[in-house]
Amino acid sequence: MNQDQDMHMKYQVKMNKTSHEYFMNEALKEAQKAFDKDEVPVGAVVVLDGKIIARAHNLRESKQDFSAHAEFIAMQKAAKKIGSWRLENALVYVTLEPCSMCAGAMIQSRIKHLYYGAKDIKAGAVESVLKLLDNRFNHQVIYEGGLEATKASNLLKEFFKKLRV
């Protein structure tokens, strides 16, 4: 086995289903932080070489910043951390389907894989309103939705129920 194959094997072993669940649960912890601040509960983590290099949650209200979405902030932090805007081998785990801005930022930053939880039927730009990532851009982001989706959507439901009370 050459070194490349060996690396590939290790990568496969590391990125099994349990890891995906683990990382999505870390993103859910971030979503809970947003919930506790009366922000729409969405959380995200950026993973590189099997490690979380950045984590963030939605801060749109606190910052009064329309771009302060969880995954957007997490990607900005990740780029700062590695000192490059190219997040080529990075994976993004976000609890809610990304909007058009965030999905666009994933193309711009060359994200390798996107994993998300619940669908956003009103603003989702991966499968719901738009299928942005299915287009032939200069970079293709591979994506998979529905990871720990029930947990993510239950947290959102609870949040909106609290708002109405």
Ligand SMILES: [Zn+2]
């Ligand atoms: Zn967004």
